[in-house]
Amino acid sequence: MSRSVKKGPYINDRLLKKVKDLKPGDKTILKTWDRACSITPEMVGFTIGVHNGKAHLPVYIEENMVGHRLGEFSPTRKFIGHGGRMAKEQSKGKGPAPVAPAGQQKSKSAK
Secondary structure, three states: OOOOOOOOOOOOHHHHHHHHHOOOOOOOEEEEOOOOOEOOHHHOOOEEEEEOOOOEEEEEOOHHHOOOEHHHHOOOOOOOOOOOHHHHHHHHOOOOOOOOOOOOOOOOOOO
16 A cells, blocks of 8 residues: 555655765665665665565665665565476476477478
C-alpha cells in the first residue's frame, strides 16, 4: 500500500544528514537498515549499503532511482533454481540432445 500524498515520502533524516556531509565523488559506503526510506535527489552519486537481512549490499544511487525505496535494490531472497530430473541433468552437463533448427534436420532417405 502506498503512503498518503499529504504525508509525503518517508525519508530517514539521519541518513540524509550523513549523505549531505559527504563530499561529491566520495567512495564511502553508508550502511543502513532502513529499506523503506525513499531515494532523494541528494543521494544520487553515492553508494549506500542496504541490509537484506544477512549482509549490507552496496547500492550505487543513480538518477533514475529517485522516488523508489532503498529495499527495492537489495533482494532478500536468493533464487537457486527449480528442482527435478531435467535440472539435475543440465547441471551435470548431460542435458538433452540439442534440437536442430527447422529445415536443417537430417532426413532419412527411403530406399
